[in-house]
Amino acid sequence: MTGPAVEAAFLRLAARLVELDDTGTTWPCRNRGDLWYSDDADERAAAAELCAPCPALDECGRYAAAARERHGVWAGRDRTPCRRKENDR
Template structure:
């Protein structure tokens, strides 16, 4: 597992497998990650080591449901986290990072969509 550094570019990998620094092929999406606090960096490392030590895929591995734009899909993904061997470490990382989108540690952390349109104004009498 590689350490995340300010301005580092990592490949968007399968969830549950942890990010990997790569020289991405042109077909792969590249993400510029912000710096992590030392606490978040440590939690990220512990999560990656725990995933590697399980020798079996996590429920989120190989699926984009955990980052879906559809709330129903994310809700089903969060249910799939039940019984995951790294659930608590995943939640600890998300709290330390803090991850603001997607399902982390069995919790959908994606903010609710803002209402569309102009706000209503009250008519004064």
């Protein structure tokens, strides 16, 4: 999803991450895309728990909600849609 609200939320998140970087503060998903965007739901669940202390949690959650992100973990929530198992069909 795109639009002015999404862009504004994205810019707020980006600004927050730049601010953290400028002050030498890291955040849990930094350089951990392998876990946050894993194809394995258990790994994404682990990533979601690791978000808890993130100093950008609010901005991240607002962006993900505005953009209706549907891939990976954002602000402690796995937004990847559940896939039905082959046997469930």
